[in-house]
Amino acid sequence: MKNLFLGQRLFGSLVSDSEVNNGIKTLVYTGSQMPSYGRYIAGGPNGHFRLDVFSGQISDSSEEALITFQINGANNDTSKSGFNFKISDEGLALTLGICNFETAARKSGNATWFRYYNVRDPEMFILGTIGRVGSDADLILADTQIIERNNYKCFGFKVLLNSKLYVLGT
Amino acid sequence: MSLVISEEAIKTLTGHFKILSGKTVLLVDSTFDFTNVNVSISRAFPENLKTVKDAKCVLASFTLPDASISNTSIQFNGPVIFNCGSSGHIRGFIVFDGDFDQRIVTTEATISEKLLLASNSVGCIGDSAIMIFETLHLSKNCQNTFYSANLTMAGV
Numbered sequence: 001m002k003n004l005f006l007g008q009r010l011f012g013s014l015v016s017d018s019e020v021n022n023g024i025k026t027l028v029y030t031g032s033q034m035p036s037y038g039r040y041i042a043g044g045p046n047g048h049f050r051l052d053v054f055s056g057q058i059s060d061s062s063e064e065a066l067i068t069f070q071i072n073g074a075n076n077d078t079s080k081s082g083f084n085f086k087i088s089d090e091g092l093a094l095t096l097g098i099c100n101f102e103t104a105a106r107k108s109g110n111a112t113w114f115r116y117y118n119v120r121d122p123e124m125f126i127l128g129t130i131g132r133v134g135s136d137a138d139l140i141l142a143d144t145q146i147i148e149r150n151n152y153k154c155f156g157f158k159v160l161l162n163s164k165l166y167v168l169g170t
Numbered sequence: 171m172s173l174v175i176s177e178e179a180i181k182t183l184t185g186h187f188k189i190l191s192g193k194t195v196l197l198v199d200s201t202f203d204f205t206n207v208n209v210s211i212s213r214a215f216p217e218n219l220k221t222v223k224d225a226k227c228v229l230a231s232f233t234l235p236d237a238s239i240s241n242t243s244i245q246f247n248g249p250v251i252f253n254c255g256s257s258g259h260i261r262g263f264i265v266f267d268g269d270f271d272q273r274i275v276t277t278e279a280t281i282s283e284k285l286l287l288a289s290n291s292v293g294c295i296g297d298s299a300i301m302i303f304e305t306l307h308l309s310k311n312c313q314n315t316f317y318s319a320n321l322t323m324a325g326v
Contacts, residue, residue, distance in 0.1 A: 004300065004321075005207040007285030009267055014186055024186050039182050058174070089208050124182070127174040138173055159173060161183075167291040167300060 002167040011092040011161065015085060017074075028085060028094065030074040039121055042083040042096050046072040049082060051097040051116045051154055053146065055109035058127055066109045066146045069099035069154045071116075083156065091163040095156040096126070097139070102151035111144040116157070128157055180242050187244045187321060190286060191236045193265050195301075195316075197292075197308075198227040199258040204290035211264075211282045222268070222281065223255060229308050230254045232316055234265060246319040254308040262290035263301055 013021055017031040029035060029043035042049065052065035072082035079100050086093045097116045117125035131137025132144055139157040146152070203210045214227045223231055232252035238245050265287040293299030294306060295317060304315040 002291040002299070003204060003289065004291065005204070005285075005288040007266075007282075007287060009284050010187075010189070010286045013189055014183075022189055024188050025182060027182055027186055039178070041179050041182065121178070123176055123178040125176045126179065157173070159175075167289065 004165040004167050006091065006161075006163045006165070008087055008089070008163075011087045011163070014092060014161075015087070028083070032073055039124060040118065041124060041126075042085075042094065043073050046070065046082070048073060048120065049097070049116065049118055051099065051114055053111045053114050053130065053141075053154075055112055055146075058113040058129070064106065065115075066107055066111055067103055067105045067152055069097065069103050069152075070101075071097055071099055089163060090160070092161040094159045094161070096159060097154055098156035099154040102153060105146045105148050105150050105152060107146075108148045109146055111141055111146050114139050114157075126157075126159070177242070181239075184242050184244055184321075185239055188237045188239065190234055190244075190246070190265055193234050193267055193286060194222075195232055195234050196222060196225075196228050196264040196266070197230045197260045198225075198262055198264060199229055200261045202227040202262060202264075204262050204288065207285075207288050208282060211285060211288075215281045222266075229256045229258045229260060230314065234319070243320060243322045248316045248318055250316040251313050252316065254310060254312050254314055256308070257310045258308055260292050260303065260306040260308060262288065262292055264288045 014027040015030060016026040019026060019035045025039055027041050029040040032045060034045050047070045049071040051069040051071055053067040054065055072080055075081040082098050083096045111130045113129050115125055115127055128138030130139045130141055130144060133140055202214055214225050219225060230252055232250050234246050235248060235250060266281055267284045267286055289300050291300040292306060293302055295302060301319045302317045308314055
């Protein structure tokens, strides 16, 4: 088995408070200014990222979301930050889509999947499943039975850019 | 259920690997264990080692050329002709952010902290491997050629 190992230095340079780091666009932007171009997976000004909660099957349909969480950028106060990250021997562990502020549901329904996206560049998105505590879903909600006008928080979902990868075809 | 990450997000990640351009590549023999890179790095490059290229496992080194990006792939194209410091069989490579003739431990960081990439996926033309060479068998003071390196990040 062939493998590929990505070092901490590589992961560390993916995260920066500059839009461009060593001539390369930053993947996780910890700055608070409005970036000139929105090609990031997390960060930027508050609300630059959103997380829409939907019912039904995962799709690219444009049906109205049950809830739209406004995701904050980076904040030294972790209770106000819209994401967090940890770089270790295991890789770059990101928790994205955190919204600790109560957000009112737009309509009622059974939450089953989410779309996390960059408002200025909607092609930068991540889709995942929603479930309750104990499920193997990507995003856990306290209650998946969403009721219109009730308030909800979003504790985010985890993405691990693993330092150990297997090389296909060898 | 695995997350679905958009192609644009993967492309952004791929583009970031341009940072590897111009960095130092060390070619190592079988004494370097790629199943546990963190432990191997510490063993292969102890603090009392004078320079990176003095490590017993290091057969040769060269500088990675500029990268070109195509969708979710990043390509480094040679040829780069380099001298072989020792005789042996190339079992893998290490890319790090530093010079090969410098001390490993500086006031800034150790090699493990400067490590960018490591893999045992090496081969010759026609092989399916990340890094392609003229030959994997090296003779001391002879020359070898690096042809290309290709990383496809779609599976990340």
